[in-house]
Amino acid sequence: MRAGRRSSRSRRRRARAGELPLPRRGDPAGLVAPEQLACPSESRDLFASTALKMSSGDRDAQEDELLALASIYDEDEFKRAPSGQGGEIRVLVDLPEDFTLLWSGKQAENLQNNRFECTVSFLPPIVLNFEFPADYPSASPPAFTLSSKWLHQEQLTALCKHLDTLWEEKKGSVVLFAWIQFLKEETLTYLNITSAFEPIISGEEHEEVCYGAAGGAMEQAETFNRRARLIREILDFDLAQQEKRFNSKMHTCNICFSxxxxxxxxxxxxxxxxxxxxxxxxxxxxxxxxxxxxxxxxxxxxxxxxxxxxxxxxxxxxxxxxxxxxxxxxxxxDLMADMVYCPRPGCQTPVMQEPSCTMGICSSCNYAFCTLCKMTYHGVSPCKISAEKLVQLREEYLAADDTTKKFLEQRYGKRVIQKALEEMESKEWLETNSKSCPSCGTPIEKLDGCNKMTCSVCNKHFCWCCMGSLSKARPYEHFNDPASPCFNKLFQGLLNDMEEDI
Known part of the structure; x- marks a missing residue:
């Protein structure tokens, strides 16, 4: 680039010195023979006039190119320099579908299987900084630099050389758009980059991965950290670009269909x-x-x-x-097996439970409690159990396997569980073989006799058939009244029993 600029200026100096013919407007070759010039002063005037026209044309071409770039690319992609005759272009390289980012080898030894792979849709941009010389595009190319986070120095140098080649092919015309299209569409092919792509940190391409005893661990850790930061930056940029692309497009809501x-x-x-x-x-x-x-x-x-x-x-x-x-x-x-809550209603602070201990101490209110029954800590004594919990315990014990039964016996005591089972059997027997007094609720078993019953606890008279209360003065009237549902049923149960015996 600079060599081209020096050659052009050298040509002008030699022309001024009379070593080369001066350009003339309208001459197809851009040159005139020395014998055609009238005198040295006329030569200088003609050269100045032609240079002024060329400079004006270059400025117009530069301004048109900058305006075109500003209209094509948004502010995140193209920024014009404060000087006005240069700027910065951030080129996003086109990636194929399912382009994979790879990190492998010794530097990934603390990763699973010494390998990390992730599909990305965007890589951080290649940054093209440029500045127009006064004689661009008629004679000199733009002065430029390339930078990238995921390309190493040799790759950037190869891209710069190709940009120079593109200028030589298009010399005399604007070239920035051709440069941008090449970087965007052909960078991966030109550099032979394929999926899975493993980026190399700047300077790392020349390093021998060999660490000595002194300082080797620190160098390896620093290389690992630099590579990790680069991978993180690439993934963050990819996520941000995908979000930007999503936000800029129209989508149909699958609920309101707008x-x-x-x-x-x-x-x-x-x-x-x-x-x-x-x-x-x-x-x-x-x-x-x-x-x-x-x-x-x-x-x-x-x-x-x-x-x-x-x-x-x-x-x-x-x-x-x-x-x-x-x-x-x-x-x-709640899903953590070793986590319980303080049982005090006004506290409810999470408490970590020791594996082999049933005592929990709340870090907020200092309440010591049993992690099993949630009551005040009672040491090795069995947990006290409420009547409601006793019913659940019986059902849980009968449905449990041998291991769970042993745990329940240790927690509540074998005697408590045995008593609960006996009470359940007694309750089931009473429900099957007795009826409750309609006055006091005492369970009563009818062995024989008529259907007029007298409760042994409250001395109330009631009918065994309909469980209705009977008059103490005339208890048999209920069975003699034709309007009663139990009319002539005073001895019905006894007669049934006699018929079964016969």
Whole structure:
């Protein structure tokens, strides 16, 4: 580039010195013979006039090219220099589908299988900084530099040489757009870069991976960290560009079926289903208010994709997100086998449980409690059990295997469980063979006799057939009244028994 600029200026100096003929406007070859010039002063005037016209034409061409770039590319891709005759172009290289980023070898030894692979759609841009000389494009090319985070020095040098070649092919005309198209469309092919691509840190292409005893570990760690930062930067840039592309396109909401810009929509990352933020906001708010924080999944039927906490925070108000965050944390803690909550109603602080100990101490209120029954810590004594819990314990014990039965016996005591089983058997027998007194509820078994019964506890008279109360003065009137449902049933049970015996 600089050599071309020096050659052009040298030609002008030699022309001024009379060693070369001066250019003349309209001459096909751009030169005139010395004998055609009238005198040295006329030669100088003709040269100055021609140079002025060439300079004016170059300035117009430069300005047109800069205006064209500004109209084609947005501010993130093209920035004009403050001087006006230069700028910066950030070129995004076209990648094939399923382009894979690779990190392998010794520097990835702490990664799984010494290998890391990730599909990306964008790589950080190749930055082209340029400045126009006064005689561009008529004589000299733009002065330029190339830089990139994922290309090493030798690759950048090869690209620069090819840009010089493109200038030689298009010499005399604007060249920036051709440079940009080459960098965008042909960089991977020209540098023989294919998927999976493993970027090399600047300067690393010449390094021997050999570490001595002194300082070797530090050098290896520094190389690893630099490579990790580069991979992280590439992945972050890819994510940002994908979001930018999504926001700039129109999408159809699968709930209200309206077309909206991506900036007004939400994309579920796993399934790629799209809904407008207004619909998803209403859906999230209903679920959170109902406490269904694990149900913030994609509204598409049977789709398992779940919204990220960041997506939820973006849509719902701060108070509702605080409830979502609290319930999500609580549900996560509930799944931990060694996590219990302080049983005091006003505390409920999570408490870590020691594996071989049943005592928990709340870090907030210092309450010491049994992690099994949630009552005050009682040492090695069996847990006390309520009447309601006793019913559950009986059912749990009868359905348990031998290991679980031993655990329940150790926790509550074998005698307590045996008593609970006996009470259950007694209750079942009473339910089958007795009826409760309609006055006091005492279980009564009828062995023989008539259907007029007298409770041994409260001395109330009642009918065994309909369990209705009977008059103490005239208890048999209930069985003699034709309007009574138990008319002539005083000895019905006794007669049935006699018939069965016969």
């Amino acid at each position: 077309d909206k810009l991506g900036s007004e929509c939400m994309l579920f990352l796993d399934c790629r289903h799209v809904y407008c933020k207004a619909c998803v906001k209403d859906y999230f708010e209903i679920q959170i208010k109902d406490g269904q924080v694990h149900c913030l999944n994609c509204p598409e039927p049977k789709c398992p994709s779940v919204a990220t906490p960041g997506q939820v925070k973006e849509l719902v108000e701060e108070k509702l997100f605080a409830r979502y965050d609290r319930l999500l944390l609580q549900s996560t803690l």
